Amino acid sequence: MEDQGLVAATLAGDSKAFAALVGRYEGRLFGLVRHYTSNPSDVEDIVQETFLKAFARLDSFQQNSAFYTWLYRIAVNTILDQKKRKSRSPIQPMAEPEEILSPSSEAVERMTVRPDARLQRDEIAEITHRVLGELPDIFRTALVLREFEGLAYQEIADVLEISIGTVESRLFRARARFKQKLLQLHPEFALEGGS
Amino acid sequence: MDCDRSRALVSVYVDGELGEELAASLRQHLMGCAACRAQVAEAKAVSAWFVPGAELAVPRGFAQRVTQRAFAGALAGSNPVRSSVAARDGARNEVQEAALGATRSAELPWAQAARDARRPPAAGHAERGEHAARDGRPEHSDGIARFAMSFVALAAAVLVGLTLLLARDGGAEVGPLRAVPSLEGVLQRLEELNRSEGVAPVSDSSAQPEAGAADPSIENPEPRSPR
Numbered sequence: 001m002e003d004q005g006l007v008a009a010t011l012a013g014d015s016k017a018f019a020a021l022v023g024r025y026e027g028r029l030f031g032l033v034r035h036y037t038s039n040p041s042d043v044e045d046i047v048q049e050t051f052l053k054a055f056a057r058l059d060s061f062q063q064n065s066a067f068y069t070w071l072y073r074i075a076v077n078t079i080l081d082q083k084k085r086k087s088r089s090p091i092q093p094m095a096e097p098e099e100i101l102s103p104s105s106e107a108v109e110r111m112t113v114r115p116d117a118r119l120q121r122d123e124i125a126e127i128t129h130r131v132l133g134e135l136p137d138i139f140r141t142a143l144v145l146r147e148f149e150g151l152a153y154q155e156i157a158d159v160l161e162i163s164i165g166t167v168e169s170r171l172f173r174a175r176a177r178f179k180q181k182l183l184q185l186h187p188e189f190a191l192e193g194g195s
Numbered sequence: 196m197d198c199d200r201s202r203a204l205v206s207v208y209v210d211g212e213l214g215e216e217l218a219a220s221l222r223q224h225l226m227g228c229a230a231c232r233a234q235v236a237e238a239k240a241v242s243a244w245f246v247p248g249a250e251l252a253v254p255r256g257f258a259q260r261v262t263q264r265a266f267a268g269a270l271a272g273s274n275p276v277r278s279s280v281a282a283r284d285g286a287r288n289e290v291q292e293a294a295l296g297a298t299r300s301a302e303l304p305w306a307q308a309a310r311d312a313r314r315p316p317a318a319g320h321a322e323r324g325e326h327a328a329r330d331g332r333p334e335h336s337d338g339i340a341r342f343a344m345s346f347v348a349l350a351a352a353v354l355v356g357l358t359l360l361l362a363r364d365g366g367a368e369v370g371p372l373r374a375v376p377s378l379e380g381v382l383q384r385l386e387e388l389n390r391s392e393g394v395a396p397v398s399d400s401s402a403q404p405e406a407g408a409a410d411p412s413i414e415n416p417e418p419r420s421p422r
Contacts, residue, residue, distance in 0.1 A: 015262050015263075015266050018262050018265060018266070019258045019259060019261075019262040022257070022258035022261050022262060023258040026253045026257055026258055026261075027250075027253055030251050030253050031247075031250070031251065034251045040251060043251060044254060044257070047257075048257075048260075048261050048264070051261045051265065052261065052264060052265055052268070055265040055268075056265075056268070112236070112237050112240050113240060113241065113244070114240040114243060115243055115244055115246075121246055121248075122248055122249060124244060124246050125246055125247065125248030125249075126248065127244070128244045128245060128246070129248065131244075143245070146210065147242065147245035148245060148247060152212065153207075153210070153212045168206070168207055168212075171206055171210070172203075172206045175206060175238065175241050178241060178244075179241050182244070
């Protein structure tokens, strides 16, 4: 059954229909949320909260839009809300020394950062996860939705409720920031002048 | 197409989101521009870092647990699927049962007895349960409301009856309000005491309180008896 049909059945009180929706998207949401936290328990809590919020607002879902972009929007907002709650600490982190020593944009442009062929897939993923964790949320979210979730620009625009032009510029800047941060944390992967 | 325009489009091009017309124009520029080709290669190199890591397994039974929680909440609180769920299942969840128990324990015994006395033997539990599920209120709240309304109606009837009874008997005779004992009597008594104790009589000014002017009984005070 299509998502719209399952939504309608859920609204009519069919719990099996909602269970089917959860089963259909739980894997994708677990994959999305784990880019923001490494704690499996936190991931499960956030995904559960996302589905409960979606259930509570199911009557506001516009049947002519894609269910999963609507669900992703709730998930992203839930993730950012939780991050905001956790970051309300009276102790403000000091600027890291590496911020001061960040390479200039000209130097970054001259370099290429390609994963070393000797790196295992999991090692690359671990490095990327760490670098993404250093980026501002708007850049991290744009990259996660595009690179990991494989969403088209229009879908990202729908999830984040921004224009396609903003998606383009945000992704462009996000990649530049990713490269810069990668060079700060792992300069060993830099290739001068590209190749 | 110049290099500035080309560099602005590289990211979109690599993502495969560029329209065919612009993509063709960009490809043509790339053919003759090594610097812009390097830009494309660099964009692809950055994308190579985004490889999926080990999958995080979804816990067994996650969908069922979430569904149970969602529908339990739907029965307990306001929710778009609340009425549908309640009407279909006709069941009370734990929260409703707890609320029902708390209300019953808080109910006065005489109210419970009165409600029980009024309840017709044929009133089926299922029928009342259905009614409660339909309007979303516990069934016993209807009983309390009915009892309160009956009590108010009975009290109103008693008041009307008493009013009619009083009207038939000509009403209660109520005399004019007066201070007892009267001011004159108090003054006389005071003077008698003063005389018996040999004290000078009370002066006129102190014997005329301001409030006393409103008393019709002292508008024309009698001459004070000489000492």
